[in-house]
Amino acid sequence: MALVENVTTLQKSQDLLEAEREKKTMMKKMMRQIQEEPLDSLSSSVRKQAMEILTQLSHTQPTLGVWERSELVNMCVQSVFSLPSVQAMQEKDETKAETIQTLYHQTLEALQSLLKALFIEDPTPAGLKSILEALGPWMNSGKAHERARAVNSNISVLNHVLLTLPFFMPLGFPALGLLLGRLLLRIGDPDEEIGREALDGIIILYTILELQKRARDKEETNKKELYESNKHFLGPYNPVSPCQNILRVIVEFGDFLGPQQIKDLLLAALEGLKGSSEAPGKDSREMMQLASEVTLSSVLEWYRHRALEVIPEIMQGIYMQLSHIQEPRARQVALLPISLLASSFMTEVVVALLMCPLPLNSNGAEMWRQLILRKPSCDVRDLLDLLLGSLKEKPVTKEGRASIVPLAAASGLCELLSVNSCMGRVRRIYPQLLLALLIQVHYHIGLNLPGYVASPKDTKKGAQPSAFVPVRWVVKVVKTLLLRMGCSYETTFLEDQGGWELMEQAESHHCGVALLARAMVHYSCQELCRILYLLIPLLERGDEKHKITATAFFVELLQMEQVRRIPEEYSLGRMAEGLSHHDPIMKVLSIRGLVILARRTDKTAKVQALLPSMVKGLKNVDGMLVVEAVHNLKAVFKGRDQKLMDSAVYVEMLQILLPHFSDSREDVRSSCINLYGKVVQKLRAPRTQAMEEQLVSTLVPLLLTMQEGNAKVSQKCVKTLLRCSYFMAWELPKRAYSRKPWDNQQQTVAKICKCLVNTHQDSAFIFLSQSLEYAKNSRASLRKCSVMFIGSLVPCMESIMTEDRLNEVKAALENLRHDPEASVCIYAAQVQDHILASCWQNSWLPHGDSWVCYPATTHHWSPSCENLPTSHQRRSWIMQALGSWKMSLKQ
Numbered sequence: 001m002a003l004v005e006n007v008t009t010l011q012k013s014q015d016l017l018e019a020e021r022e023k024k025t026m027m028k029k030m031m032r033q034i035q036e037e038p039l040d041s042l043s044s045s046v047r048k049q050a051m052e053i054l055t056q057l058s059h060t061q062p063t064l065g066v067w068e069r070s071e072l073v074n075m076c077v078q079s080v081f082s083l084p085s086v087q088a089m090q091e092k093d094e095t096k097a098e099t100i101q102t103l104y105h106q107t108l109e110a111l112q113s114l115l116k117a118l119f120i121e122d123p124t125p126a127g128l129k130s131i132l133e134a135l136g137p138w139m140n141s142g143k144a145h146e147r148a149r150a151v152n153s154n155i156s157v158l159n160h161v162l163l164t165l166p167f168f169m170p171l172g173f174p175a176l177g178l179l180l181g182r183l184l185l186r187i188g189d190p191d192e193e194i195g196r197e198a199l200d201g202i203i204i205l206y207t208i209l210e211l212q213k214r215a216r217d218k219e220e221t222n223k224k225e226l227y228e229s230n231k232h233f234l235g236p237y238n239p240v241s242p243c244q245n246i247l248r249v250i251v252e253f254g255d256f257l258g259p260q261q262i263k264d265l266l267l268a269a270l271e272g273l274k275g276s277s278e279a280p281g282k283d284s285r286e287m288m289q290l291a292s293e294v295t296l297s298s299v300l301e302w303y304r305h306r307a308l309e310v311i312p313e314i315m316q317g318i319y320m321q322l323s324h325i326q327e328p329r330a331r332q333v334a335l336l337p338i339s340l341l342a343s344s345f346m347t348e349v350v351v352a353l354l355m356c357p358l359p360l361n362s363n364g365a366e367m368w369r370q371l372i373l374r375k376p377s378c379d380v381r382d383l384l385d386l387l388l389g390s391l392k393e394k395p396v397t398k399e400g401r402a403s404i405v406p407l408a409a410a411s412g413l414c415e416l417l418s419v420n421s422c423m424g425r426v427r428r429i430y431p432q433l434l435l436a437l438l439i440q441v442h443y444h445i446g447l448n449l450p451g452y453v454a455s456p457k458d459t460k461k462g463a464q465p466s467a468f469v470p471v472r473w474v475v476k477v478v479k480t481l482l483l484r485m486g487c488s489y490e491t492t493f494l495e496d497q498g499g500w501e502l503m504e505q506a507e508s509h510h511c512g513v514a515l516l517a518r519a520m521v522h523y524s525c526q527e528l529c530r531i532l533y534l535l536i537p538l539l540e541r542g543d544e545k546h547k548i549t550a551t552a553f554f555v556e557l558l559q560m561e562q563v564r565r566i567p568e569e570y571s572l573g574r575m576a577e578g579l580s581h582h583d584p585i586m587k588v589l590s591i592r593g594l595v596i597l598a599r600r601t602d603k604t605a606k607v608q609a610l611l612p613s614m615v616k617g618l619k620n621v622d623g624m625l626v627v628e629a630v631h632n633l634k635a636v637f638k639g640r641d642q643k644l645m646d647s648a649v650y651v652e653m654l655q656i657l658l659p660h661f662s663d664s665r666e667d668v669r670s671s672c673i674n675l676y677g678k679v680v681q682k683l684r685a686p687r688t689q690a691m692e693e694q695l696v697s698t699l700v701p702l703l704l705t706m707q708e709g710n711a712k713v714s715q716k717c718v719k720t721l722l723r724c725s726y727f728m729a730w731e732l733p734k735r736a737y738s739r740k741p742w743d744n745q746q747q748t749v750a751k752i753c754k755c756l757v758n759t760h761q762d763s764a765f766i767f768l769s770q771s772l773e774y775a776k777n778s779r780a781s782l783r784k785c786s787v788m789f790i791g792s793l794v795p796c797m798e799s800i801m802t803e804d805r806l807n808e809v810k811a812a813l814e815n816l817r818h819d820p821e822a823s824v825c826i827y828a829a830q831v832q833d834h835i836l837a838s839c840w841q842n843s844w845l846p847h848g849d850s851w852v853c854y855p856a857t858t859h860h861w862s863p864s865c866e867n868l869p870t871s872h873q874r875r876s877w878i879m880q881a882l883g884s885w886k887m888s889l890k891q
């Protein structure tokens with residue numbers, strides 16, 4: 001028995017699948033026929049017949065899926081609604097005028113019958129929604145005959161729903177807000193017939209909603225009587241003032257409008273503004289705009305409190321619709337909900353506007369300005385306080401997620417600054433705004449918001465849309481704020497000094513901020529006192545970026561006379577504490593602050609007493625920061641008495657500057673070498689051992705750096721070497737001060753090395769270690785000259801050379817023979833041969849060294865192979881060097 005049931009079930013399933021295939025095949029055939037019909041004329045009944053067949057198919061099983069039904073409805077509606085008006089088609093073929101009119105009505109009736117049949121096939125809210133969605137866009141068409149068809153078809157479907165009402169809608173009528181909004185706009189249509197039909201559609205809709213409500217309460221109701229009652233209740237159509245009808249409908253529909261319906265109703269009213277510019281005639285456009293304005297304002301007047309939870313969606317909808325609304329008056333109407341909502345829910349509106357895509361285009365900018373340009377406008381003070389609060393947020397959360405809120409707040413502020421009426425309120429919180437923006441600049445350095453590019457619409461013609469760099473945008477807002485506050489001299493000063501570019505870089509942000517503060521002090525900005533007193537409590541708040549920005553600004557304000565009123569703990573005390581800060585930038589800023597304070601006679605002695613701590617704080621600090629700090633410290637050095645006790649500070653300063661002689665940045669090298677010479681000038685006799693050791697350790701770095709090939713740096717080296725020689729009374733060879741390349745002057749190098757070893761034998765190994773270190777430098781010119789120096793230095797050290805040190809030299813030269821720079825390879829090989837020859841000649845090569853080949857008393861350092869041993873003639877240094885170079889290129 002079970003087997004028979006299974007066979008029967010299987011047979012039914014197969015029959016169902018076969019029926020589904022046949023239905024879909026027939027449906028596709030009919031749809032193809034409809035699509036092939038012309039959209040500019042109605043000359044045959046093919047379109048009508050195809051829809052009639054589709055109507056019959058809808059009564060068969062199985063039912064269509066949601067996507068298939070939607071595709072079918074959209075295609076049929078497009079085919080019928082796109083036809084020209086009946087009058088236009090009749091004028092085109094006057095001989096068939098009557099036939100065309102009859103055929104048109106039959107075709108439209110066939111479409112409406114199909115829509116009813118599809119609803120019967122799926123009598124659910126989803127099924128009804130799929131049909132109404134296809135009709136919606138046509139109700140805002142710029143062509144009257146298309147709007148008339150859409151309204152008529154909507155009423156046909158609604159009538160059918162009213163007569164059958166086969167389902168209960170627990171979640172309310174589907175897309176009620178959109179449908180009601182579209183019908184409301186059509187009440188104000190320039191075509192009175194469309195307006196009359198739209199009001200009738202609203203009465204039917206109201207009747208359906210009443211029936212649903214009574215069904216929930218289990219009340220028995222006569223549909224026809226209820227319809228007539230509602231018709232009387234909602235009033236007759238008023239062609240002279242259709243807005244009266246709109247107002248009445250909005251008031252009476254209140255029981256059926258929740259937050260989502262309010263949102264949809266407002267967005268539907270905005271839809272009507274898109275096509276207003278296409279409507280023929282100025283009067284017609286104005287009527288449609290008036291209908292939208294009445295709908296928007298009255299909905300928000302009566303039900304504003306219900307819109308609270310959907311404000312973000314409303315703002316997003318306005319932003320999207322503005323791109324399609326160009327007519328100025330229509331744009332004003334579209335922006336109306338912003339000021340209306342902000343008058344009651346400003347915080348929620350501002351939060352929603354902060355979600356606008358960045359960078360702000362003209363639409364987003366206009367939405368921000370709407371807050372205060374249109375009545376009712378929100379309180380500017382509260383608005384600016386909200387923005388300031390957002391500007392104090394970090395753009396990166398604890399979870400590492402990027403937040404656009406501070407950047408959006410800066411963008412919104414920038415738009416408000418363009419409104420003159422705001423300036424009084426802006427000045428009230430100007431110091432807070434300026435500092436918050438400067439800190440945001442620091443936060444946004446290197447911060448990227450993926451996907452954000454400049455709007456093509458707002459890009460100049462012919463130019464490619466540029467990438468959106470957040471930090472530049474915040475800097476732009478800082479400039480705008482300064483200009484609006486009358487700081488034009490300050491902004492020009494920063495422009496000339498490159499201050500804005502400094503502000504945008506992580507390593508120089510504090511310099512840009514300091515430059516701005518310095519300019520404001522120089523030009524006596526009126527707000528500086530307020531900024532100064534605001535900064536004092538801010539210095540200890542926030543993270544490192546917050547503190548660095550605040551300190552950089554505060555330090556420059558120490559030049560003001562008003563600083564005398566500030567307790568010393570907030571000025572001198574705070575700067576002294578900063579000398580031991582773990583962040584090098586904070587140390588440099590503290591030094592700058594102390595230098596400024598030292599200019600005041602009452603603080604000079606106290607600051608000078610801190611000089612050792614200032615110098616000590618510069619150990620292991622980046623070269624650029626060292627240069628910045630030492631330039632400031634020069635002022636303190638000038639003011640000190642030249643005493644013996646100063647020498648330790650000077651020596652320590654020299655120790656800090658020396659490692660930066662090999663910095664990869666030319667400006668750092670040049671500045672540190674120059675500053676080194678200036679500090680040497682400050683030294684006074686008698687010379688201490690620490691001074692002598694420090695200056696002797698400077699010889700090799702200066703000699704090698706002089707040979708790097710950079711004229712500017714070489715000039716500084718010569719000047720500094722002369723200052724060291726003068727103080728130490730050195731008698732170096734004259735050629736030691738020459739910037740000429742050593743390439744063909746091996747004897748000169750040998751003479752310099754011999755002088756150094758003979759004069760400073762105790763420091764010979766220091767010279768060797770320094771030259772080996774320079775042989776690892778990233779610049780090939782320094783590697784080359786260090787190799788040449790080693791080749792002359794090692795033979796001069798024969799009496800003190802150890803096997804370990806010689807092996808160290810050997811390993812370094814072996815590595816350099818594989819250097820990517822050819823000249824370094826060649827000189828490394830030549831130096832190996834020269835050292836080897838010198839070892840044999842003077843019999844001081846350590847026993848068992850692998851450099852040993854054959855004794856040769858005539859082995860001299862010469863580019864010629866004639867004087868080399870036989871083994872060296874077979875593999876000369878140049879062939880070895882070229883072979884090494886080739887091998888390195890292959891690797």
